Every structure is written in structure tokens, then in C-alpha cells.
Amino acid sequence: MIEVKNLHKAFEGEEVLKGIDFKFEQGKTNLIIGQSGSGKSVLLKCMLGLFKPEQGTIKYDEKPYSEFTVEEQRELRKKIGMVFQGGALFDSMTVLENVMFPLRMFTKQKKSESLERVREVLQRVNLEGTENKMPSEISGGMQKRVSIARAIVNRPKYLFCDEPNSGLDPKTATVIDNLIQEITHENNITTIIITHDMNSVLEIGENIAFLRNGVLKWKGTKNEIFKTDDETVTDFVYSSNLFRKVRKAQLQGL
Numbered sequence: 357m358i359e360v361k362n363l364h365k366a367f368e369g370e371e372v373l374k375g376i377d378f379k380f381e382q383g384k385t386n387l388i389i390g391q392s393g394s395g396k397s398v399l400l401k402c403m404l405g406l407f408k409p410e411q412g413t414i415k416y417d418e419k420p421y422s423e424f425t426v427e428e429q430r431e432l433r434k435k436i437g438m439v440f441q442g443g444a445l446f447d448s449m450t451v452l453e454n455v456m457f458p459l460r461m462f463t464k465q466k467k468s469e470s471l472e473r474v475r476e477v478l479q480r481v482n483l484e485g486t487e488n489k490m491p492s493e494i495s496g497g498m499q500k501r502v503s504i505a506r507a508i509v510n511r512p513k514y515l516f517c518d519e520p521n522s523g524l525d526p527k528t529a530t531v532i533d534n535l536i537q538e539i540t541h542e543n544n545i546t547t548i549i550i551t552h553d554m555n556s557v558l559e560i561g562e563n564i565a566f567l568r569n570g571v572l573k574w575k576g577t578k579n580e581i582f583k584t585d586d587e588t589v590t591d592f593v594y595s596s597n598l599f600r601k602v603r604k605a606q607l608q609g610l
Contacts (some may be wrong), residue, residue: 358403358514358546360556363412366397366448373409373571374396383544385560390567391592397551399567403548405429405435407519416514434462437507437545437607439517439536441497445491451478451502452487458510477505481535496527501535508539515540517549519554533559554593557581566592 358380365373373395378503380386401407403414405421410437414421425431432477437458447453452474477552478484481501499515500520507515517536537560540547549556557564561578566589574581574589581593 357412358548359418360399360403360516361413361415361551363399363402363409363414365395365402365407366408372570373402374569375412376565376570376572378572378575379563380546380548380563382546383541385540385564386546386548386555386565387550387561388565388567389551389557389592390469392552393569394567395570396567397518400518400548400550404438404525406518412478417579432576434510435513437510437512437515439500439503439507439515441519441522443496443503445499445502445506447491449490450487451489451491451494454502455506455509456490458506460477460509461509474505477509482506482537483507490510496523497531500524500528500532500610503534504535504539508543511543512545515545515547516546519550519552521553523553527537529555536560537562556577558571568592 360376360378360380361375363376376395386404388399388462390396398407408506425495446457449457455477456470456475459465459473463470463524466474475487478487481504483498483505484492486498486502491502494502504520515536520532520536524532533556536547536549539545551557557578564576564578564581565572566574568588572583574586576584581589584590
């Protein structure tokens with residue numbers, strides 16, 4: 357679990373995060389949603405230790421990150437997997453080399469053990485037989501699955517995903533959503549996902565934080581989001597055609 361309490365972050369005197377309180381629960385897909393400029397990425401970077409907040413605490417399993425020693429920060433980094441918006445694969449490396457990269461960086465495993473683990477995670481994301489392909493030789497959806505395999509190869513305790521569905525068609529996006537959720541449940545990972553995709557909210561929104569102008573305006577589940585009366589939330593949510601259709605169907609069923 358990761359807990360954020362009274363988190364404030366400013367840049368050049370302009371406050372971007374204004375007292376965020378939220379618990380990112382273990383074994384669940386925790387979604388951060390909101391319009392561009394709402395503070396989603398800044399919150400993510402604060403949790404990753406890339407930005408230092410002016411006020412507030414970030415706790416990893418009850419311990420404040422500000423109290424971590426340099427060695428503890430290094431150990432925490434080994435427990436974090438990251439799925440980047442564009443995939444961020446190394447173009448000059450094969451699929452196998454890309455997935456093996458965290459093992460080379462953070463472990464002292466024998467090459468045979470690393471190869472076994474890489475093949476295991478590639479099988480888990482349904483990419484058997486792609487080991488020797490270059491990223492340019494596979495589809496965008498397959499590249500995202502390679503990125504997920506790389507993120508989980510080191511058996512992370514925490515998984516951060518920044519717009520994992522960016523650039524994908526709806527069908528492929530749903531596959532990626534379900535894969536992330538399945539891996540989260542299977543391994544009891546604390547998964548944090550930044551997304552603009554309301555399909556993702558409807559599909560895997562187990563614990564949702566809605567930000568607006570640096571403020572946590574609403575929190576709840578994918579089922580509870582339909583019941584809120586907060587206009588800032590409903591205006592954002594029902595900008596999606598899918599959500600309007602779902603809401604209409606719900607009302608007709610009452």
C-alpha cells in the first residue's frame with residue numbers, strides 16, 4: 357500500500373498539488389484520472405521520488421519516504437515496475453534484451469536464471485517466440501506487452517503505469533487493461549495507473565482518485581462513480597460516449 361497525506365507541490369510559487377489525501381491499495385488497480393493539468397503526473401512523480409513535495413507525506417507500507425536512507429531508496433527502486441506512456445523500449449535491443457534489462461541492472465542472477473525468468477514473463481503476456489525480434493518488428497500492442505513484461509520481470513511490489521493505453525485501438529486497450537489487472541491480482545501488487553481513458557475506468561477502476569486543479573475532488577470505485585452528484589466529476593466522466601450510454605442504460609433499468 358502507498359498512502360499520500362496532505363501532499364502539496366508547487367513550481368515557481370504556483371501550487372500544483374493542494375493537499376492530496378489518498379490510499380493506493382495493495383492488490384488493486386488504483387486509477388488516477390482528471391483533465392490535463394490536474395496534477396496527475398506530478399502526483400505520480402512525487403510518489404516515485406522524482407519531485408520533493410513542499411508539504412505532506414508519502415508512505416510506502418506505513419513508512420514515510422522522507423525517512424528512507426539512500427540505501428532504502430535504492431532497495432525500494434528495485435521493488436518498483438514502470439510502464440511508460442510510449443512503451444520506452446530500447447530500439448537497439450531485442451525483445452528479450454529489453455525485458456532482461458532490469459535483471460541486469462538490479463540483480464546478480466546467473467544468465468541462465470535471467471533467461472528463464474524472461475521467458476516466463478513473456479509467456480505470461482502471450483509473447484512466446486518474439487524473443488529475437490526488434491521493437492520495430494512488432495505491433496504497438498505487442499510493444500506495450502513487452503513493456504509490461506519488463507516492468508514485472510523483477511517481481512515488483514509496486515507497479516506504476518503512465519497512460520498504458522496511449523495510441524492503442526479500443527480492443528487492444530482492453531486487452532492491456534485486463535492484463536494489468538490480472539497481473540495485479542495474481543501477484544498482489546499495488547498498481548497505480550494514470551489514464552484519460554474512460555473505458556479503462558469502466559473496465560478496471562477498482563480504486564479511483566479524480567483530481568481537478570490539484571485537488572482530490574472525488575474517490576471511489578467504477579460502480580460508485582456513476583452515483584456521484586459532483587458536477588465536476590460528472591462533466592468529466594460523461595464527456596465519454598461510452599459512459600453516457602452506460603448511464604442511460606442504468607437509468608432505463610431502474
